[in-house]
Amino acid sequence: MSEYDTVFTLPSVDEEPGTELGVLLMGLGPERLLAGLGVAADRNDPVAVALVADQVRHGARRDLTVAAALDAGGRRWRSALPRLTAAAPAGAYRSAALRRQWAAAEAVVAAAGVAAGAAERVYLAACWLRREEIERLAINDDP
Numbered sequence: 001m002s003e004y005d006t007v008f009t010l011p012s013v014d015e016e017p018g019t020e021l022g023v024l025l026m027g028l029g030p031e032r033l034l035a036g037l038g039v040a041a042d043r044n045d046p047v048a049v050a051l052v053a054d055q056v057r058h059g060a061r062r063d064l065t066v067a068a069a070l071d072a073g074g075r076r077w078r079s080a081l082p083r084l085t086a087a088a089p090a091g092a093y094r095s096a097a098l099r100r101q102w103a104a105a106e107a108v109v110a111a112a113g114v115a116a117g118a119a120e121r122v123y124l125a126a127c128w129l130r131r132e133e134i135e136r137l138a139i140n141d142d143p
Contacts, residue, residue: 026126031137033073033126034074034127035066035069037073037076037077037127044117044118044119049119070137076120076124079114081139083112084108084112084128087108087111
């Protein structure tokens with residue numbers, strides 16, 4: 001029998017804060033992730049990016065629109081996708097464990113060498129995990 005409850009577990013106290021942030025981001029919808037990627041380029045704090053993306057989504061910012069954030073995120077995703085795809089290990093399986101999925105996505109982003117800063121790295125990893133949905137938004141221009 002496992003020492004962990006498989007139905008519900010609280011965040012692990014042994015995990016890095018960045019891992020727990022990644023697990024939280026994994027629950028966001030693809031529009032929010034793509035908008036976050038769009039605003040991540042000139043910011044280094046992933047939490048600040050999440051706040052800006054939510055402000056944009058709720059119309060609380062005059063300097064940025066949802067359409068502009070999605071457009072910037074789509075351009076960034078399209079430019080990073082070939083290198084992310086090339087860096088992904090062949091035949092890799094996807095674990096059901098969220099923290100393992102996050103670690104694998106971070107490894108792909110690191111191997112691709114496409115992230116300019118911490119916020120972009122986190123949002124690229126989150127988008128990589130949801131790449132089918134992100135591709136529908138970013139590549140097919142189907143928001």
